[in-house]
Amino acid sequence: MSGLTLGPLHVPTPVVLAPMAGITNAAYRRLCAEQGAGLYVCEMITSRGIVERDRHTLDMLVFDELETVRSVQLYGTDPVYVGKATEILCAEYGVAHVDLNFGCPVPKVTRKGGGGALPWKRRLLGSILEHAVAAAAPYDVPVTMKTRKGLDDDHLTYLDAGRIAQESGCAAIALHGRTVAQAYSGDADWDSIARLVEHVDIPVLGNGDVWEAADALQMVEQTGAAGVVVGRGCLGRPWLFRDLAAAFAGEETATLPRLGEVAAMMRRHAELLAKHLGEERGCVEFRKHVSWYLKGFAAGGELRRALAMTSSLAELDELLGRLDPDEPFPASELGSPRGRQGSPRAKVALPEGWLDDTDGTAWVLSGASREDAGETSGG
Structure with missing residues (x-):
């Protein structure tokens, strides 16, 4: 593959490090970048925290001096705040890529209508994306989004989310092949990634169950995805990015360090x-x-x-x-899940009446969308 193109940004190896709360800080991003090419995304930051200049939030916006391409994932539920936060990131922090998180399954996030819950509100999702894209446009910064299949198997949102992302001017969409109810349990549904690829014209990045470089190649071949997003697979194994760079370059390399x-x-x-x-x-x-x-x-x-x-x-x-x-190196660990897995949830934590409509704009105007300024989990 010839890399990944996100608007004006070209990533030589089509691999993205997934934001993980408390993990993907500047030190870890530098460590992974030393292993291989890719796009290394900062921990998820709340848009309201940036706009209100919350000290804890701003302390997370730290970059290594060798981090030439600054990438940040934003969390937000209010279009105006997301737009303002995007502008601040571009104008004051020199960010070259903004990703919006609509995939986080953590109950404290979905209970407020954020993360993986938000794409149910199609109109609100479109408004947030449009505000972010408009704010980033003067700086020629691409905006992407990450999402999941849906709330659960009865409330799928990913195809609509892909259409809305494309119509809003997003440069790409990443899909984690699990629902919010699954969290990190079970297997990722790569077929859903393939369906999304067929559904939209913008690049689709696949996420879920990439434990080895061979998995990434198989995902791309099986789904037609433009690249992969790697999260838990690199925990305790930053050299995975070396293997990924080699694999996408057509070289057979599997690192088994003593x-x-x-x-x-x-x-x-x-x-x-x-x-x-x-x-x-x-x-x-x-x-x-x-x-x-x-x-x-x-x-x-x-x-x-x-x-x-x-x-x-x-x-x-x-x-x-x-x-x-x-x-x-223990060969038994190759191809096995890493990090949290847990069990599927019987019910997704949502705001009262969340499923009653797919609009969401009135919910924002009522002030119900206020998110806490501070750290939340990745998607």
Whole structure:
């Protein structure tokens, strides 16, 4: 494949790092970018938080000095706020790509009509997209959106969402082949991605169950997608982007690092976090990644616990030195799910009367769409 084109933006490898709350900060994006080409998206940011200059929100808008293409995912339910936030991102932060999240399945988000719940309101979805596209246009910044199949199997929205995205001027749409009710459980429905490809003229990116580079190639071949969005598959495995770049370049490369190479990657990750956040906070942030890096390896429980409690780079170095550098990568982990999975939800948390109509504009005018300024989960 010749890469991914989003309006004026060309991505050499058609791979996008999915925004993940508390994961895809500047340090992690830099770490992944060091492995291979792609588009690396910032953690999801609330539009109201940007417009109201909320300190916590603005603290998340940090970029590495080598991050030449700045990409941010916005969350919002009010067209005016999303438009204003998009303009601020383009004018003040030099962002080259804005993605809008309509896929987050977290109940605290959908209960407010946001994330994966919002595409049910077709008119509201169109209005949000139009405001964002209009705000980004003077800066020649492409706007894309990410969504899911729908609320559940009885309330599918993705085909309408694709049509609305295209009519609103979006440069592409990403589809996670699960419903909101599924969250991260079960299997992703790649056939829905193929149906969306047939339904729209803009590029479609496929998301869901890309655990290895071979999965990405299979998804593209099976669905006709213009590229892939990778989330949980790269947890504890940033070298997946090296494999993806090789695969899309027609090279057969599968990285199976020995534990010593994994330890070196862990050290690099912690070092980048320390650089951006300060050593103590960076090491604390690193703790959540330890279990993903060591998944399947024979490292003992006591050593794992100690690594997950580290508070300095010197301590981390000492603990990493105890790992067996020659231990081979656990082949049993190849192709297996990573990160959260959970169980499907019997009922999606929605605002009262949400399913009564597919408009949504009155709901915004009533003020019911107010979202909290702060961090929410990815989609």
